[in-house]
Amino acid sequence: MQTSPAAFPPPCVLVADDDPASRRFLGDGLRSLGARTVECADGMEALQQAHDEAFDLLLLDCRMPGAGAREVLAALRAEGQACSSGSLAVASSAELDAAGRRDLLAAGFSDVLHKPCGIAELQRVLALLPGNMPVLDDEAALRASGDVTTMQALRQLLRGELALLYQELGMPDRDHAALDDRLHRLRSSCGFCGTAALAAEVARLQRRLREDPHDAVPAIAQFRGAVQITLLALDT
Structure with missing residues (x-):
């Protein structure tokens, strides 16, 4: 029996990045992998979008006008009424060392995406969603x-x-x-x-x-x- 596609809605990802080229690649790449995306260019817009809509995954750039990934996630986690307060979050950055990665994980991000990246890295990000993740990675x-x-x-x-x-x-x-x-x-x-x-x-x-x-x-x-x-x- 063939399963109706409607039974498995595509994951919805908020892509927040102030660099137009990065935002375009991330959005196009995630959509090519079956995700639905909403894109924005600054931290305050990302915070508002995540407040108003329940996203499966938040992909947040570490340095954006208004607020970076860490500030956006902290504000969402602190406000239980935000629709995406409990969503999985991944930080993205073009400048990242081991200490910075550890700090972001400690701040509540499930993973950190290093830019520039490829489709394989975006697949890894989507694999974090419930139902796609191994118990131990x-x-x-x-x-x-x-x-x-x-x-x-x-x-x-x-x-x-x-x-x-x-x-x-x-x-x-x-x-x-x-x-x-x-x-x-x-x-x-x-x-x-x-x-x-x-x-x-x-x-x-x-x-x-x-x-x-x-x-x-x-x-x-x-x-x-x-x-x-x-x-x-x-x-x-």
């Missing part, structure tokens, strides 16, 4: 951590944090404000450890907690399942 973790030893050490720390969180999520009484703060820190760890799939579940739960904290039981149960899957992968 060794390549992404190595890019973030720098070497295998550091990657393994960070993953051991993450495993301990997730084991404790899994137990706590099963308890009947939870402090949602404290949980939101803990989830914020967990997203940074996910970036360093190559667990983008879990990072997507973190973002989804954060948004649910902010929208309706009194009816978050199903979302917490779903997230607890994602934590368990990640733990099993880390133990393999």
Whole structure:
């Protein structure tokens, strides 16, 4: 039986870049890969677009008039009512070193795109979206951590944090404000450890907690399942 294309709507990506050539390439490249794009040329316009529309992915240039990628994402994460407050985000930059990449991952970006880039890099960006991501991505973790030893050490720390969180999520009484703060820190760890799939579940739960904290039981149960899957992968 053939599946109707309407059952799988194309991902919607906000492309924010003040360089016209970069913006054109990124937009054309993402559309060639099946995405729908909305494009803008400065940080404040990007913030407004992301406030008004729910995007699957935010591709934000680090240096734009008005606000750069970091400032745009921080403003969105701080405002739970923004339609894209919990969306996955990727920073883009033509000037990037290892320390800058680590800072952006710690700020909540799932990955960093170095410009100029090609279609293969854009495919990697789209692969971050839920349903397309492996539980553990060794390549992404190595890019973030720098070497295998550091990657393994960070993953051991993450495993301990997730084991404790899994137990706590099963308890009947939870402090949602404290949980939101803990989830914020967990997203940074996910970036360093190559667990983008879990990072997507973190973002989804954060948004649910902010929208309706009194009816978050199903979302917490779903997230607890994602934590368990990640733990099993880390133990393999």
